[in-house]
Amino acid sequence: MWITNAYAQAPGATADPTGGLMQLLPLILMFVVIWFLMIRPQMKRAKEHKQMLEALKVGDEVLTQGGIIGIVRAIDDQFVTVEIAKGVEVVVQKPTILAVLVKGTVKHL
Structure with missing residues (x-):
């Protein structure tokens, strides 16, 4: 025969025990670093500028x-x-x- 038999794998035999979380970890860490280095300081400066304009x-x-x-x-x-x-x-x-x-x-x- 030219076609080989295909057998199903046992369920759960190759399942990832972390549920794929380890694949998302670098993405989450990158977002946290960007938040603390870029977004948070910009929000602080915007808040200070708004307060300065209100006190004008x-x-x-x-x-x-x-x-x-x-x-x-x-x-x-x-x-x-x-x-x-x-x-x-x-x-x-x-x-x-x-x-x-x-x-x-x-x-x-």
Whole structure:
């Protein structure tokens, strides 16, 4: 005959005792490392930035993401008016405020 007989294996004879968990372990460890090295610090910075924007008040000296330094003259829900020179005011979106500077950084506008 040309065809050989095929016999079934005994059930459970070659079953993995860990249930395949050892195959997923490297993937799980990689996710944990990425979480602690990348995602968690980014969430912390985002939370600090949100708190800084909530504490923003008129008269604060700020730095925008575009590199503009000025004094806050008005605050809206989404926008901030920043005076960058005497009589020159620009309106920027609130999230573009990068940092609140120490008082006295901007001497004379």
